[in-house]
Amino acid sequence: MTTTTTTVPVTAAEDTPAVRRRRRRGLAPGKRLPASRIVGPALFLALWAAASAAGQLDPGAIPAPWTVLRTAGHLWTAGTLPTDMLTSLERAAYGFALGLTAGVVLALASGLSRIGEALIDGTVQLNRAIPTLGLIPLFILWLGIGETFKIAIIAIVVYIPIYLNLHAALSGIDHRYVELAEVQGLSRLQFIRQIVIPGALPGFFVGLRLGVTGSWLSLVVLEQINATSGLGYLMFQAQNYGQSDVILVGLLIYGVFGLVSDSAVRLVERRVLSWRRTLSS
Amino acid sequence: MAPHTQQLTAAPAVQLRGLTRSFDGRTVLDDIDLDLPAGQFTALLGHSGSGKSTLLRAIAGLDHEVVGSGRLTAPERVSVVFQDSRLLPWRRVLDNVLLGTNGKDAAEKGREALAEVGLKGRERAWPNELSGGEAQRAALARSLVREPELLLADEPFGALDALTRIRMHVLLRELWERHRPSVLLVTHDVDEAIVLADRVLVLDRGRIGLDLTIEAPHPRSYRHPLLGEYRERLLAALGVTEDHQ
Structure with a gap:
């Protein structure tokens, strides 16, 4: 067994040689490595590049990283990539905005009033039980095969986690704060604005991050099922022609979109919830 | 002791007549009659479960949904200090002190209250940056800023360490001397009650078992010889006998 124990720096070591105490090993994971988020992906990329350069990968199935980049550049300047990206972004943004609202x-409505709760909560819970992507055929019948049904599906996927988390946070308000508000003579409106809403924000951000991820997830599915433009359409066409590099370009862009939007939400969250001090900070 | 003479003639700040409260058929407060004169510092002692918190919550008007009867009059401006500081973690200290107040000079009053409790300079701190004692000081400032006629305190120092508690005792007594609200301090600490209060009530099975006036000059030391007598009487009323003596 190897133990990495260090001794406490003893200033007058010659006086107390017998009681040198071993410092207890901490149970916390310790200090974070520099740029720890990037280490894993960078290693993966290096392996991919090395394997491609060594000719260990079938370029038809997994093209080299530089091939993917070259294809991306080519699609950007000479192809439909800019319009496809814009279309996808637009769909996700509309759906997300609608779902968020x-x-x-x-x-x-449901977290702040009992009548609202009676009307809304059960219905949403029922809606949650139905897999949203299962609604696609029905929505195509109702809304046609254009943009409207895609945005509607994305909105449904987004609103559910946001509703669930915000509602739980609103109705789970600490009873001690309710008492405090009564003692301090807050009006109902002041109580909601100064205590309920700020208290529910952490829960809201959990829902928001799930919602953002959900909007991209449903977008990928929708664009592969029936679309005439967009990133998913681009990838679907590439599949027909065996262009694995184009598929990888599409995946890469989806990944970047997801990463950027998630980081943006986290940035806002850190700003808004600056009063929180957690283990991760 | 000039301030006391004028208070003798004033109407009581709190008046309870036949106050009864019960939970699930169990009577917690049983037909209590009690007057708290304006400006008096009263401590309320009792075992846990004796109903002392129930009595405080009834006076604070925090017991809607509790079955009860009886008549209760209390002043309009009542402040409550809880056992936990109950600061909102998402508001800075000054904004916590100002919770529920308005008016253009509110912020200035809040700063003054914070200075009074020794938290000058911590206005912009977040509550989770405060120590337990500091948080309770901020809670005191929050209750002071409303210029209460009645200050209700529910074991406000119960969660503090012994040294901080002594410092808070001195502070609370000073604040009382300066602002003269009526105080009802709920505690289970007999020494705390004797050192701070001018009148000590013992609540026993929903009734006032003992009503004791403490006549000793302030500031009182824990080792003041007179206090030993009061201590024994109060412990006896609480059913505690010191066999080891």
């Missing part, structure tokens, strides 16, 4: 409004 619906989720927040419904959660507020």
